[in-house]
Amino acid sequence: MLKKLLTLISLLWACQYGYAQNTDAFWKRFQNLYNEDKFTEIYNLLSPSFQAEMSLEQHINLFKNGIKKSAGKMKGAVLLKAEEDASTYLLTFAQMKLEVLLMLNKEEKVQGWLWQPYREQKKHALDVQYVNPLKNKTDSTIDREARKYLEQNPKAQLSFAIVHPDKTVHYYYAADQLPDAQSVYELGSISKTYIGWLVAQAVTEGKLDIKADIRTYLRGTYKNLEWDSQPILVQHLLNHSSGLPRLPENLLKLATDQENPYKAYGNEQLLKSLQASKLSAKPGTQAVYSNYGYGVLGYILEQVYQQPLEQLLNQKLQTVLKLDSISFKSGPALIRGHNESQDPVPAWEFQVLAGAGAIKATLKATAAFLQQQIAAENTAIRLSQAIIDPRLEPQTAYAWQVNPLKNQADTLIWHNGMTGGFSSFYGFFKQKKTGLVMLSNVADPVDAAAGEILKAIRQQ
Structure with missing residues (x-):
């Protein structure tokens, strides 16, 4: 149920290219407001365009009756990955851990965030099959990212294409049966x-x-x-x-x-x-x-x-x-x-x-x-x-x-x-x-x- 609730406050990858982040300070402020049940003040941390995604009433209900009820009080935030335009944090609560991808705008308002249950990095020992020429940086990046994804999702059959106006290169990855150009x-x-x-x-x-x-x-x-x-x-x-x-x-x-x-x-x-x-x-x-x-x-x-x-x-x-x-x-x-x-x-x-x-x-x-x-x-x-x-x-x-x-x-x-x-x-x-x-x-x-x-x- 919590996972379904979390999708309601998810803004997908639309904010990949944003502004430099000051996220450590943000999470300290968020933790204080959250633990004191100041959910209206948390709503005010969102940008106007993000507030348009959800009313104040829906926001309060989600945090109060969804996250707070299921997760309990917040204990802290640890940075998992920082990039120029977005940061991923592990949030520890009394009853569970959540992972949040956060993007702030230039006014340091929340332009987007993706909340999801924290998944321990369980690496499956896989015999990865693949089709990849491995000739350049893009090929190598596809190889690295495909293997990372398969470690978390061993049932995945991945298909990639790098597309140019005059040619297309196909790539395929799987731990079992490889997909191909005709796989739907x-x-x-x-x-x-x-x-x-x-x-x-x-x-x-x-x-x-x-x-x-x-x-x-x-x-x-x-x-x-x-x-x-x-x-x-x-x-x-x-x-x-x-x-x-x-x-x-x-x-x-x-x-x-x-x-x-x-x-x-x-x-x-x-x-x-x-x-x-x-x-x-x-x-x-x-x-x-x-x-x-x-x-x-x-x-x-x-x-x-x-x-x-x-x-x-x-x-x-x-x-x-x-x-x-x-x-x-x-x-x-x-x-x-x-x-x-x-x-x-x-x-x-x-x-x-x-x-x-x-x-x-x-x-x-x-x-x-x-x-x-x-x-x-x-x-x-x-x-x-x-x-x-x-x-x-x-x-x-x-x-x-x-x-x-x-x-x-x-x-x-x-x-x-x-x-x-x-x-x-x-x-x-x-x-x-x-x-x-x-x-x-x-x-x-x-x-x-x-x-x-x-x-x-x-x-x-």
């Missing part, structure tokens, strides 16, 4: 980058207007989908500023299988949820990550084209980008997913919320799509990489997170993903024109490994 993975939220491109393609075809009220494309009446006469626009779904929650309020109530939460959620349930949803903020004013919003985008695309989303996406991938098809369904090539405990779990199935994370694809297919993003020869691809509203943080294009790098004339464009049994990372340097795909069949984030590999790419 669940992409999770990386699927949103495909949906973002599909929206951009619809715009170039004159089928969709991102400045249009989303109610234009919905069946029924939705007087609730506005705030002070400001309706939700299509662009607000794209950059997560719609005011809709992360998930539909009725999703978990209707889920018949907690390990496959999206399976039973169809069009009727989505439209009922939209008629009942209460916006958390005026659309366009706060960015709060929303799977709900991308489910609605997928539904809108189906209405605009009068085609099922999977069929529509494959048609456009094949005819516009000349790429292989992807799938929303499980097939024999889908490798088995595992949770963090290395237990096998079922694949996720989607209906109307497919736009949030339904895609299942091979390394070959995902690398080919990223190669198109890097080359940026397609009009819709260039449009999909454009920041929608520079005033909002994090800066978001058509699903892509866009991070200008400090002291460097380059920009990292990226997304990550996770399902019940898979994790993934997808990103590229816009000016260097080099990208990375990392896919795992274990639901343990690959972001830290991806960050190290990206550093090697930058330095090479």
